[in-house]
Amino acid sequence: MKAAYREHYRDALTVREVAQPVAHPDEILVRVHATTVNRTDCAVMTGKPFIMRFFTGLMKPRSPIPGTDFAGEVVAVGDKVSLFKKGQRVFGFNDQGLGSQAEYVAVSEQQAVAEIPQNVSYPQAAASLEAAHYAYNFLSKVKHTAGAQVLVNGATGGIGSAMVQFLRHAGVRVTATANTKNLALVKQLGAERVINFEIEDFTRIEDRFEFVFDAVGKSTFCKCRHLLKPKGVYISSEPGPWLQNPLLALFTPLLPGKTVKFPLPLDIKRSIKFISELLASGAFKPVIDRTYALDQIAEAYTYVASGAKTGNVVIEI
Numbered sequence: 001m002k003a004a005y006r007e008h009y010r011d012a013l014t015v016r017e018v019a020q021p022v023a024h025p026d027e028i029l030v031r032v033h034a035t036t037v038n039r040t041d042c043a044v045m046t047g048k049p050f051i052m053r054f055f056t057g058l059m060k061p062r063s064p065i066p067g068t069d070f071a072g073e074v075v076a077v078g079d080k081v082s083l084f085k086k087g088q089r090v091f092g093f094n095d096q097g098l099g100s101q102a103e104y105v106a107v108s109e110q111q112a113v114a115e116i117p118q119n120v121s122y123p124q125a126a127a128s129l130e131a132a133h134y135a136y137n138f139l140s141k142v143k144h145t146a147g148a149q150v151l152v153n154g155a156t157g158g159i160g161s162a163m164v165q166f167l168r169h170a171g172v173r174v175t176a177t178a179n180t181k182n183l184a185l186v187k188q189l190g191a192e193r194v195i196n197f198e199i200e201d202f203t204r205i206e207d208r209f210e211f212v213f214d215a216v217g218k219s220t221f222c223k224c225r226h227l228l229k230p231k232g233v234y235i236s237s238e239p240g241p242w243l244q245n246p247l248l249a250l251f252t253p254l255l256p257g258k259t260v261k262f263p264l265p266l267d268i269k270r271s272i273k274f275i276s277e278l279l280a281s282g283a284f285k286p287v288i289d290r291t292y293a294l295d296q297i298a299e300a301y302t303y304v305a306s307g308a309k310t311g312n313v314v315i316e317i
């Protein structure tokens with residue numbers, strides 16, 4: 001089969017012929033129709049930040065084939081598989097790597113894999129995994145109620161564009177930041193007010209919020225603290241300068257007032273269940289920026305690593 005391939009973290013990504021995987025007794029073999037290149041892929045691919053290597057291989061990647069998500073069709077099942085059958089449309093994600101940027105992938109039925117809701121295409125399904133999982137993970141860390149006011153910094157990213165839709169679905173009132181070219185898109189996703197971060201500093205607005213979700217991880221608690229109501233919560237997608245966000249998440253809950261939470265994204269199965277329900281009801285439609293062929297995957301990585309994508313970047317196979 002054809003697969004994206006690199007043996008060492010420093011290697012350039014190529015596309016080559018490799019042996020097709022075979023499903024072990026507890027695995028399903030999936031013919032991959034779509035996968036994405038996302039920010040987690042960039043970390044798995046390069047082993048940076050270094051902490052990634054404790055999960056993906058210390059000296060060199062455990063799997064030479066990158067890829068953390070897939071959407072495709074089950075073409076074979078192992079003897080012990082009971083949850084899936086041949087012909088089913090499935091999608092799945094593992095932030096430590098699945099080797100899914102290939103024509104076929106074999107995954108255990110115990111992994112975070114689920115049936116794709118009807119009327120959702122393979123590219124849409126693939127684009128509903130990584131960023132949407134992290135977005136849901138913010139929301140699941142707090143008790144948000146309908147009518148609450150939330151500020152989403154970076155609503156044009158993969159995480160932010162899913163987050164705005166999830167919040168709208170929950171009846172939350174969203175103020176979001178976006179770049180000039182995506183102001184209309186972010187309004188359409190469900191933001192009540194959109195601040196153009198290219199001409200306005202969102203930290204200077206008068207409004208106050210129950211939650212500030214820094215979906216793009218470019219701000220800090222210190223810069224956003226005054227935007228929070230008295231018991232408000234700040235969550236960022238990045239650890240922040242000197243790992244301040246995980247540290248603040250340990251100490252701020254010990255004090256009265258505003259707190260920081262760090263969204264360790266552990267329960268992928270729970271996220272996929274939530275995402276599937278919203279996809280099925282039409283409440284969530286992933287934003288797809290660009291689509292590439294597998295042969296163009298190195299170009300897709302360069303684009304995603306530039307930090308300039310809008311929503312998600314799909315590889316159609």
Ligand SMILES: NC(=O)c1ccc[n+]([C@@H]2O[C@H](COP(=O)([O-])OP(=O)(O)OC[C@H]3O[C@@H](n4cnc5c(N)ncnc54)[C@H](OP(=O)(O)O)[C@@H]3O)[C@@H](O)[C@H]2O)c1
Pocket residue numbers: 038039040131134153154155156157158159160177178179197215216217218237238265304307308309310311
């Ligand atoms: N903690 C985790 O486990 C985890 C997992 C995945 C990702 N992440 C991190 O989460 C962050 C977001 O990921 P993502 O995939 O959503 O990002 P992304 O899609 O790459 O975000 C790109 C978008 O963010 C916008 N942007 C850039 N700087 C901005 C700023 N200062 N204010 C507002 N918007 C800005 C860009 O607009 P322009 O093009 O106009 O600049 C672009 O539209 C990344 O830093 C990523 O490393 C963390």
